[in-house]
Amino acid sequence: MKPEYIAQSTLRAELGLGPDAVICCMVAIMRDKKGHEDLIAAAQPLLAGRPNLHIVMAGNGERFDTIKNVVDGLGLGRRIHLLGFRADIPNVLRGCDLFVLPTHQEALGQAYIEAMAAGLPVIGTDVDGVPELIKHNLNGLLVPPKSPDELRAALVQLIDNPEQRTRLGEAGRRITEGRFSIDDMADETIDFYRRSLCRREYHA
Numbered sequence: 001m002k003p004e005y006i007a008q009s010t011l012r013a014e015l016g017l018g019p020d021a022v023i024c025c026m027v028a029i030m031r032d033k034k035g036h037e038d039l040i041a042a043a044q045p046l047l048a049g050r051p052n053l054h055i056v057m058a059g060n061g062e063r064f065d066t067i068k069n070v071v072d073g074l075g076l077g078r079r080i081h082l083l084g085f086r087a088d089i090p091n092v093l094r095g096c097d098l099f100v101l102p103t104h105q106e107a108l109g110q111a112y113i114e115a116m117a118a119g120l121p122v123i124g125t126d127v128d129g130v131p132e133l134i135k136h137n138l139n140g141l142l143v144p145p146k147s148p149d150e151l152r153a154a155l156v157q158l159i160d161n162p163e164q165r166t167r168l169g170e171a172g173r174r175i176t177e178g179r180f181s182i183d184d185m186a187d188e189t190i191d192f193y194r195r196s197l198c199r200r201e202y203h204a
Contacts, residue, residue, distance in 0.1 A: 008094075009091050009092070009093075009094035009095030010091060010095070011023075011056070011091060011092055011094070011095025011096070012095050015054070015056075015081055017054060020052050021052050021053075021054050022050070022052055022053050022054070022097050022098075022159055023054045023055075023056055023095065023096040023097050023098075024043070024053070024054070024055050024056070024096065024097065024098050024099075024100055024155065024159070025055075025056045025057075025058070025092060025093060025096035025098070025099050025100070025115070025120070026039055026055070026056070026057045026058070026059075026099070026100055026101055026102075027057075027058045027059055027089055027092070027093070027099070027101070027111045027114070027115070028057075028058075028059050028101055028103065028111060029059050029060070029061040030057075030059050030060060030061030030062065030063040030064045030066075030067055031061045031062055031063055032063065033103065033104040033105055034101070034103050034104075035101065035102030035103050035104060035125070035145070035146075036057065036063070036067050037067070037070065038102040038145075038146060038147075038148050038151060039055065039057075039100060039102050039151065040055075040067075040070060040071065040074070040076075040080065041148035042102075042148040042149070042151040042152040042155060043055050043080070043152070043155065044074060044076070045152065046152065046155060046156065046159070047076060047079045047080075050159065053079070053159060054079055054080075054081065055079065055080040055081065056081045056083060056092065056096060057080065057081065057082050057083065058083040058084075058085075058086045058089065058092050059083075059084070059085065059086075060084050060085040064082070064084065067082065068082055089114060090114075090118060093114065093115055093118040093120060094118060096120060097120070097158075097165060098120055098121050098122070098123065098158045098159070098165055098169075099111075099112070099115035099120040099121070099122045099123070100122070100123040100124075100151070100154075100155065101122070101123075101124055101125070102123070102124075102125050102143070102145065102151050103124075103125055103127065103130075103145070104125070104127065104145045104146060105127055105128055105145075106124075106125070106127055106128045106129060106130050107128065107129065108129065109124070109129055109130055109132075109133045112124055112130065112133050112134060112140075113133065113176055115172075116133075116139060116140070116169075116172030116173060116175060116176045117172075117173060117176040117177075118173075119169045119170065119172070119173045120169050120172070121139075121140055121141075121158055121164070121165045121167075121168035121169045121172065122134055122139070122140035122141075122168075122172060123140060123141045123142075123143065123151070123154045123155065123158065124140060124141075124142055124143075125142065125143060125144065125145040126142045126143065126144055126145070127145050130142070137168075138168070138171055139168055139171040139172035139175050140168055140172060141154045141157065141158070141168075
């Protein structure tokens, strides 16, 4: 998979953030079990001690107003940026430093693949097919789902170590370039659903 080429992201200018800001990005529909509240809980103490840290959440959905109320209630509207639906996800990713999706369940992990293709280090949860995409400390970090404390530790690891971000991001890009052509992704999608159906039949 080759990401859409973006010479320079417009995200930082849009948000009024300079090159010194460290931006953590989450791209996901705002619905149950995607882990938005987990990321907010994990990031809240970090935002207090790191004035250059910002969180970007791209996506819309049935829980958008709920998430916005949580962010506003914590007084974090200037640090956690809710972008809503975006048609320019490559542009958003290009403007960020790391990607996190603390989902409680995940089928194909397309968002992780897009982030890796953009050269971002990724933090994912050890659920479903995610470990097939993210190898811990090789191209990203894996944490248990519903674990804000462990998610916070992973965030600190990447926020405070730009060299590690670069290493994991470059590894992720190499993996996507070598593995996720359109044909490969179609084959893996079919394989995933076949395995899921087999598991369901086994447990039936």
